[in-house]
Amino acid sequence: MRFLLDAEQRAFAASLDAMLTAADTPSVAREWGRGERTRGCALWSRLAGAGVFALAVPEKHGGLGPRPVELVAAFVELGRHAVPGPLAETVAAAVLLADLPEPGPAERLLPALASGAAMASVAWRGGFAPDGDAATVRLALGPDGLRLSPGPGRVRPSLDPARRLAALEPGGALLCADPPTARALGHARLVTAAQALGVGQALLARTVAHVGRRTQFGVPVGSFQAVKHRLADARIALEFARPLVLGAALTLDRRDVAAAKVAACEAAYGTARAALQLHGAIGYTAEDDLSLWLTKARALLNAWGAPAQCRAEVLLGAGDRR
Amino acid sequence: MDLTHTAADEAFRAEARAWLRARVPRDPLPSLETGEGFAAHRRWEAELAGARWSAVHWPEEYGGRGASLVRWLLFEEEYWAAGAPGRVNQNGISLLAPTLFDHGTAHQRARVLPSMATGEVVWAQAWSEPEAGSDLAALRARAVRADGGWLLSGHKTWSSRAAFADRAFGLFRTGPDTDRPHEGLTYLMFDLRAPGVTVRPIARLDGLPAFAELFLDEVFVPDEDVIGECGQGWRIAMSTAGNERGLMLRSPGRFLAGAERLHRLWRERGRPRAARDGVADALIGARAYQLFTYAAAARVLDGERLGPESSLNKVFWSEYDVALHETALDVLGADGEAADTDWAERYVFSLAGPLYAGTNEIQRDIIAERLLGLPRGRR
Numbered sequence: 001m002r003f004l005l006d007a008e009q010r011a012f013a014a015s016l017d018a019m020l021t022a023a024d025t026p027s028v029a030r031e032w033g034r035g036e037r038t039r040g041c042a043l044w045s046r047l048a049g050a051g052v053f054a055l056a057v058p059e060k061h062g063g064l065g066p067r068p069v070e071l072v073a074a075f076v077e078l079g080r081h082a083v084p085g086p087l088a089e090t091v092a093a094a095v096l097l098a099d100l101p102e103p104g105p106a107e108r109l110l111p112a113l114a115s116g117a118a119m120a121s122v123a124w125r126g127g128f129a130p131d132g133d134a135a136t137v138r139l140a141l142g143p144d145g146l147r148l149s150p151g152p153g154r155v156r157p158s159l160d161p162a163r164r165l166a167a168l169e170p171g172g173a174l175l176c177a178d179p180p181t182a183r184a185l186g187h188a189r190l191v192t193a194a195q196a197l198g199v200g201q202a203l204l205a206r207t208v209a210h211v212g213r214r215t216q217f218g219v220p221v222g223s224f225q226a227v228k229h230r231l232a233d234a235r236i237a238l239e240f241a242r243p244l245v246l247g248a249a250l251t252l253d254r255r256d257v258a259a260a261k262v263a264a265c266e267a268a269y270g271t272a273r274a275a276l277q278l279h280g281a282i283g284y285t286a287e288d289d290l291s292l293w294l295t296k297a298r299a300l301l302n303a304w305g306a307p308a309q310c311r312a313e314v315l316l317g318a319g320d321r322r
Numbered sequence: 323m324d325l326t327h328t329a330a331d332e333a334f335r336a337e338a339r340a341w342l343r344a345r346v347p348r349d350p351l352p353s354l355e356t357g358e359g360f361a362a363h364r365r366w367e368a369e370l371a372g373a374r375w376s377a378v379h380w381p382e383e384y385g386g387r388g389a390s391l392v393r394w395l396l397f398e399e400e401y402w403a404a405g406a407p408g409r410v411n412q413n414g415i416s417l418l419a420p421t422l423f424d425h426g427t428a429h430q431r432a433r434v435l436p437s438m439a440t441g442e443v444v445w446a447q448a449w450s451e452p453e454a455g456s457d458l459a460a461l462r463a464r465a466v467r468a469d470g471g472w473l474l475s476g477h478k479t480w481s482s483r484a485a486f487a488d489r490a491f492g493l494f495r496t497g498p499d500t501d502r503p504h505e506g507l508t509y510l511m512f513d514l515r516a517p518g519v520t521v522r523p524i525a526r527l528d529g530l531p532a533f534a535e536l537f538l539d540e541v542f543v544p545d546e547d548v549i550g551e552c553g554q555g556w557r558i559a560m561s562t563a564g565n566e567r568g569l570m571l572r573s574p575g576r577f578l579a580g581a582e583r584l585h586r587l588w589r590e591r592g593r594p595r596a597a598r599d600g601v602a603d604a605l606i607g608a609r610a611y612q613l614f615t616y617a618a619a620a621r622v623l624d625g626e627r628l629g630p631e632s633s634l635n636k637v638f639w640s641e642y643d644v645a646l647h648e649t650a651l652d653v654l655g656a657d658g659e660a661a662d663t664d665w666a667e668r669y670v671f672s673l674a675g676p677l678y679a680g681t682n683e684i685q686r687d688i689i690a691e692r693l694l695g696l697p698r699g700r701r
Contacts, residue, residue, distance in 0.1 A: 001327050001392055003616040004624075009323065069323055208694050223699030225683075228690030232637075235689055239634050243613030244606070250325050259606040311602035315585070 003243070005073060013073040016050060020081035026289045032084035033161040037134055040084050041119075047074075047083070048116020056094040056187065061110035063094070068187070068249040072194040076245075079198025079268075079300075082292040084162040086121040086131040087195065088304060092188035093120035093139050096146065099180045105148075109137055123149070123168045124185075130158070130303070132166025140168045145177040160299035162292065186257045188304045193245050193257075193264035196300040200238045200268030203275040203293045207231060211278055221278070230274045237267035258305065258313035265301045272297035325616070327396065334389070335396040341373055342404035351407045353667060355530035360444075360486040363410035367441025376439045377415055384431060385439035391569070391619045398575035399612075403582070413482060414438045414445030416570040418491050421509070425550035425558045433546075434511070446484035446514065448492030448536055449559070451477055456684050456701075458493075459503040459556065463538065465494040465510060471544040472496070474512060477537055482678070484534035485523035489513050493555045507555035511547040518542070528661060528670045569619070569628065571679065572639045574612035580646050580668075581608035587665075588653050600649030607642045614638075630692035633685040640675030640682060647672045 005013070023043055032040040048054070055071040057063025065071070071091065078087055094113050097106045112118035121135035125142070132138055133152040140149045152166035208231060211222030221227055241263040248256040272294045276283045283290050301307065327335070351366065352359035370376040371385055379394040380386025389397065409415065419438065422431050437443040454461035463476025474494055484490060489511060496508040514521060518541040523531035550558045581604040588594065588601045614635070618628060647669035651658035660666060676682040690696045 001325060001331070001616065002620050002623075003323065003325055003613065004620040005323055204694075208696065212696060219699065220697050222690075222696040225687065225699065225701070228694075228696050228699075229683070229686040231694055231696070232686035232689035235694060236634050236637055240607075240610040240614055240638055243617050244610050246323070246617075247325065247609070247613040250323065255605075256609070259609055262602075263606055263610060308599075311599055311606075314602045314605050315598065 003246070005069070005246070009070060009073050012050075012070060013077055016047070016052070016074055016077040017080070019046060019050065020077060020083065025081040025083055026292055029082045029084045029162045029292050032134075040134075043083065044085055044119060045116045047078075048114070052078075053090055053094065053116060054114040056091040057110050057114040058098050061098065061106055061114065063110065063114040065094075068190065068252060069246065071187075071191060072245055072249040075191040075194035076198040076201070079195035079200075079296075080202045082162070082199070082202070082296060084131075086119060086129075086135050088188045088192045089121040089130055089135070090119060091191050092122050092124075092184045092304075093137060095187045096122065096139060096141075096179060096181065096184040097175075099183055100146070100176050101180075102176065105175045113137065121166065122184075122188075123166070124188075124304075128156070128165035129168050130163050130165060132168055133164055138166075138168055138172075139175075140170075140172070141179070141181065144174070146175045146179040147172045148175055158295075158299055160295040161286075162296065163299055182254070183252075185304070186252060186254055189257050189261045189310070190245070190248055190252075192300055192304045193241075193248070193260040196268040196297065197238065197241055197245055197264040199293050199297050199300065200234070200241075200264070200271040203268070203271045203290070203297065204231065204234050204238060206290055206293070207234075207271075207275040207278050214280075227278055230278065234267070234271040234274050237263075237270055241267040255314050255316070258310035261305055262307050262310045262314070265297075266307060268297045269301045327392070331390075331393055331396060334393050335400060338375065338397050338400040339404070341375065342400055342406055345369065345373075346404045346406045350405075350664060353530060354408055354410050354483075355485075355526070355532040357486060360410060360483075363407055364441040364444060366407050367409070367411055367439075371440040376411075376441070377419070377435075380419070380435065380439070384435035391622060392616075395573060395575070395615065395619060398573035399578060400575070402573075402575040402579035405579070410483065411438060411441055411444050412571070413447050414443075417447060418445050418511075420570065421491075421549060421558060421561070424561055425509075429546065430549065443489055444483060444487045446481045446487035446490040446534075448478040448481050448484070448490040448512075450480045452479055455480075456681050458559075459507075461493060461495065461507070463492075463494050465496045465508055465543070467496075468542065471542055472508075472510065472548070474510070474518075474538045474541040474543055477535065479535045480524075480533050480678075481536055482533045484514060484521055484536060485531040487514055490536065491549070493559055496552055496555075504556040506553055507559075508552050509549040509555040509558045510543050511549065512538075512541055512543045516541050526670065527673065528667070532674075569615060569622070569632075569635075572643075574608065574615045577608040577611055577639065577642060577646070580643070581605045584646055584650050584653070587650060591653050591655075594653055594655075597649055597653045600645065600652065604642075604646045604649060607638075607646075611639060611642065630688050633680075633688040634693070636679060637676075637682045637685045637689070640672075640679075643672040643675050 028039045052074045054063040055065045055067040118136045120137035121129040121132040122139045123129040138149040140147045149168040150172045151169040153169040154167045156165045244260040244263045248260040351362040354363040378387045378389040378397045451461045465472040491511045493507050497506045518539040520537040522535045526532040650665045
C-alpha cells in the first residue's frame, strides 16, 4: 500500500498549475461570466491538449481513460485557478456516453470531447445544465431517457457569475431510453469534490496572504488568535477532505465518493466564509478576485448532490469495510 | 498510488483477527479508572504480550513483532473492531517508548520495554504542573544533583493513570537557570512508590480517579533513569509530543470501530432523523482519518518526519471523538443521561481529548504559525 500521488501524477498537476498561472485565469473567468468566451475556449483547448478531458474518455474513443486519480489531480488545479466552463459536466457527459449500450453516440461525440473540440453540459433529471449555452453537446437526462437537446432554452444567472444555468430545450434526438447513470454521477461528484478542494485551497492561500499584509492596531491582523484559529480550522478541514477525494478516485465506491463530496465541498464553503470574514469589506466586493472563488464554493456545494443527499448515500449500507 | 495491502500484510491482519476473536473478553472489563478495572486491564496486557500483540511495532527483542507502520495500523483496525479493552499502558507505549527508541540507551530499552509490554509496569506521564499547563516551559519541579543520581522535588498534576500506575516520566528543572525557560530541563523516569512520593488521585467528571497530583519531596532517581542528555529535556519532550499528536496515540482503527458502533446503535434505535447527519459525519470522519493516516504512513516510509502536521491530527481526532459520542447520546435520547453505559464512559473520556496532549488552542497556534506561516503574536 502506498497512498500518495506518484512523481508523474504530481508533475502533471504542477504543469497544469503553471499553465493556469501563466494564463491569468481570473481574468479569463471574468470574461467568461460576461459572455465573452474567446479566451475561455482557448484555455479549454489547452487543457484538453494537456489531456485533462481525455482522462475521462476511454482509449477506444480517442481518450486516455479511465484515469480517475489523474482526473482528480487535474480538477484540484482547475478549482485552485477558478477555471470557468462546464468542467464536471463534460466529464459526466463523457462517462454517460461511454456507458451507453449502443456505441453510436460515443463514437460520434467522444473524440471531440477528448480533444477539446467540443464542450458538453448535462441537465440531470430536470436540473439545470451549467453553461448549457456555451456547450456544444447538450445532454438532457429525463424520465424518457437521455436526449441530445436542440438548444440551451432559458438561461438564468448563477450565484457564481462565471456559471450560467440553462434549462435546455425539450425534445431532440433520443440517445437511449434507459441509460446507465451510476458511473457518470459518481464521476461528476468526484471531480466536483476535487474542484471544490482546489477552490478551498486557493481561498485559504489568498486569505493567509491577506491577513499577513493587512495591519490594524499596528500589527498584521494575522497575528491575532481569533484570526489564526479560524484559518487553522479551515486548513484542518481541507487537509482531511483531500485523502477522501484521492481515496474515492481509487475505489470509486459510491459511499467514498459521497463522503468526498460532502467533506470537500463543506471544507471549501467553510473556508469561503472564513475568507470573506477575514478579508473584511474588500472581500464582499465583486471587483476583488476573491469573489471568483467565494461564489464558486457556494455553487459547487449543491452541484451534483447536495450535502444532505450525499450524507444519505454514506449511510446507505455502510457496512463493515475496514 | 494504491490502497491494496500485500498478501503478507493481509495474512498478518488475518492472524491478528483470529487471535482477537478467540481471546477478547466477551463482557467488557470494569473501567480501567478503578482499582479492580486497572488490575483486569493489566492482566489483559499480559495476555496480549504472551502472544506478542501488545506492541507489534517494537523489535522482537523487546516483545514486539518488528511490524511495519502499515501492519501496526492493520493491527489497530482489528483490535478495535474486535471490541477489545482499552490499553492501560497507552502512555508508556505511545509516549515513553518512542522517546527511548530515539533518545534512550540500549540498557534503558532493555530494562524498561519488556515490562512495559507485559503491563507488569504501567507508566504515567508527569508533565503538567499547577502553574505550567499550555505554557509547559513554566514548570518548576526540580532535580538536584545527589550522589549517583538526582533528588526530585515539586508538584506535578493532571497525571493520567497515576492513581494506579507504577512509574512515571516527566520533565524537571536541572538548571542552570537562565531567562530562557526551555533551557535547563531534563527528562527523567521515576518510581511512583519511591519514598518521598505522595499520589493524590483526582476524580474526573464522572467521579473516577482517572488522573492524580504528585507531590515529590527529595525523591531519589539514579543516573540510569535520565533519558538523553541532561539539560536537553525540552527538545526530547517535544519529539515525544510530536509522536503523541502524530500517528501513534489514537489510531484510525479506534474511530472506525467507534463509527461502526454508532451506526449500529442508530439503526437499532430506528434511525432517528435528528441524528442522521451526525452519524454520517462519524462515518465520513473515520474514513478521512484512516486515509489521512495511510498517507502520513507513506510519507514516514519515504523518510519524512511528521513535524507540525501532527497538530492537524490532534485537533481532528479529539474533536471528532467528542462529536461522535455526543451523537451517540443524542441517539439514545432520554437514555443518554444514564451514566452506567459504555457510551457514557466513552463520552466522558472523549471530553478530555481537546485538553490533553497540548490543548487544541495551542495546536491551532502551531498550525497557523508553522504550517500557514502567520506571524507570532501574543497568546
